Each structure stands twice: as structure tokens, then as C-alpha cells.
Amino acid sequence: MTKRQGEVLDAALALLVSDDESLTMTAVARRARCSKETLYKWFGGRDGLLTATVQWQASKVRAVPLDPQTLDRTRLEASLFGFAADWLTVLSGDTSIALNRLAVGHAGSERRDLGAIVLENGPAAMRRRLGQVLEAGRRAGLLAFTDTDQAFSTFFGLTVRDTQIRLLLGDRPAPGPAEIERAARAAARQFFVLFGTSEQAGPDARRTPSGA
Incomplete structure (x- = not known):
């Protein structure tokens, strides 16, 4: 995981725990200040993003x-x-x-x-x-x-x-x-x-x- 990917996942985790309904690719892209295209390239979709955020938390x-x-x-x-x-x-x-x-x-x-x-x-x-x-x-x-x-x-x-x-x-x-x-x-x-x-x-x- 690159530093930038970690920052994106931290943003996704913060969004998830504040309001799980808002964990869309658009909302994460906005909060993490990156493009949706980058998110899809890295994680493949919302399920992939969810999995990556939990894995990121568990990796600690x-x-x-x-x-x-x-x-x-x-x-x-x-x-x-x-x-x-x-x-x-x-x-x-x-x-x-x-x-x-x-x-x-x-x-x-x-x-x-x-x-x-x-x-x-x-x-x-x-x-x-x-x-x-x-x-x-x-x-x-x-x-x-x-x-x-x-x-x-x-x-x-x-x-x-x-x-x-x-x-x-x-x-x-x-x-x-x-x-x-x-x-x-x-x-x-x-x-x-x-x-x-x-x-x-x-x-x-x-x-x-x-x-x-």
C-alpha cells in the first residue's frame, strides 16, 4: 500500500464511521481529494474499497x-x-x-x-x-x-x-x-x-x- 493509498483509505474509514450511507466512490473521492477513476483503478468498486478499508485497519x-x-x-x-x-x-x-x-x-x-x-x-x-x-x-x-x-x-x-x-x-x-x-x-x-x-x-x- 502506498502512502497516498493509505491516506485515501483513512479518508474512507473516517467517512464510514461518521455515516456509512455516504460511503460512495463519489463521496470518498471528494473527501480524499482524488478522482473516482483513481479509486476504481485501485479498488475496482465499492466492495473492493470496503474490503481494502477493513484490511487497512486490520494491518495495524x-x-x-x-x-x-x-x-x-x-x-x-x-x-x-x-x-x-x-x-x-x-x-x-x-x-x-x-x-x-x-x-x-x-x-x-x-x-x-x-x-x-x-x-x-x-x-x-x-x-x-x-x-x-x-x-x-x-x-x-x-x-x-x-x-x-x-x-x-x-x-x-x-x-x-x-x-x-x-x-x-x-x-x-x-x-x-x-x-x-x-x-x-x-x-x-x-x-x-x-x-x-x-x-x-x-x-x-x-x-x-x-x-x-
């Missing part, structure tokens, strides 16, 4: 590449911590909250395209991205699990907990950087309690979850 959650030759407990836990911190930061931002509220609002109606796009390019994309990290940890003998999807679901639960649903319902303010860091570190540590191999993961992995 980064999976740090891991070198299998140097991978150890410290590097793997740092990667999981970074992923969890990015994930919580993005989920708790105004854009993601508004985007998910819109997707939920579209469910069960004729306007289901946004919900399907969010599912495929949000949670499903996170699953594919983090799955590669988890598999690297298993191949290195640092993690032990039989089902990658189940391991991902556990990490999701440890990281997100009830934060997203409470934010969507307006039940709590968005967590600040310090709270996000504490939650992300706890998620990575607790994940090793559950899935870390005893000979590689160190003394923390031999605690019970209640003592994590």
Missing part, C-alpha cells in the same frame, strides 16, 4: 517475523506481547469501535456485506497472521498444542477478554497505553502457562493459571 495489528534459527522463549513472548498490544490498541480505537458497531447493525439486514468483510478481514485475518507465529513456536519446541485454531481462540480470550463487547456497548472508556501494556503482557505470559513446554518455557510456565 502486526505480527513480528520470527527467525527459526534464533527463536527462543524471550523472542516468542515478545512477539505475542507486541501482537496483543497492537490488537488491543486497534480494537479500542474510535475507528474500530464504530466500524464494528456498523457491522453488527448490518447483520440480519440486506446490507450484510460490511459484516462479512469485517469477519473475513478482521478476526479471520488475525487468526491467519497469529497462526504463523504460533506454528513457529510449536516447531521450535516452545509451544505444545494440537489445534492451531483452538490455540488462537485461547489467545484471543486471554487478550481481548470482555474489553471489546464492553467498548461496543459503551460500558467502559477505552484503555490507556499503560493498561493495554499490562493486559498484553499478562496475555502473553498466561498463554505460556497453558501452552509453553516445561523444559523451554521457564518457571512461569509451570504455574497454574490462577497463579499467573
